[in-house]
Amino acid sequence: MFRKGNLFAEIPQRLRTEQSSELTSTPEVKIERIVSMGQATPAGEWLEQHRTEWVALLSGAAGLRFEDEAATQILAPGDWIEIPANTRHRVEWTDAEKPTVWLAVHYAEEIAV
Template sequence: MLENIFTSFPSEPRKEVFDVLLQNKNIRIERIVSKGHTSPTSGWYDQEENEWVLVLEGAGTILFENGKQVTLNKGDYLHIPAHDKHKVAWTDPDRLTIWIAVHYSGREGDNHA
């Protein structure tokens, strides 16, 4: 079924929007739409699977438990290994940030180019 990544979401989302685009036992691909949204101040994402994120529009900052921060702008992508605790510290409050997140199982480094 043909769909478009830039349609079917609110232009002024009250909360972050997560849409699962494809999922099976080994992989989940999500579209995430943010506008000034961040992760809760307490707690961290501590995921069982690896995550690869790409910013299609806008910008966002990922904060890691070790204090490292990575700001992603349009076209930037980042690999986050399983159990690498992180959270979204900032997304652009003036425009939509559209992310693609690919969650997959397997050892870190498998199928890396």
């Protein structure tokens, strides 16, 4: 049996909090769609994940900042970035006027093939 969907289906036009939907996962890999609309990491907080995250921005816009960098990296549709495991980072801002849709792939550094 196969599964299918559309990454732009059922995107709310207003969100109080960021929406994360797991599309598929195995013990080694998790793929999710994230929808943001003006959300950001709270001031003074940093995100730090135990797995590497590859993320692509599909629509909208966002600013990402890494603890060891002074400047915010601006992401536009089509941009992607790989965030190594245990890298402190934060979402400085996301587009507040229209949904920002992310495709995120979380995986361990070593994946058995």
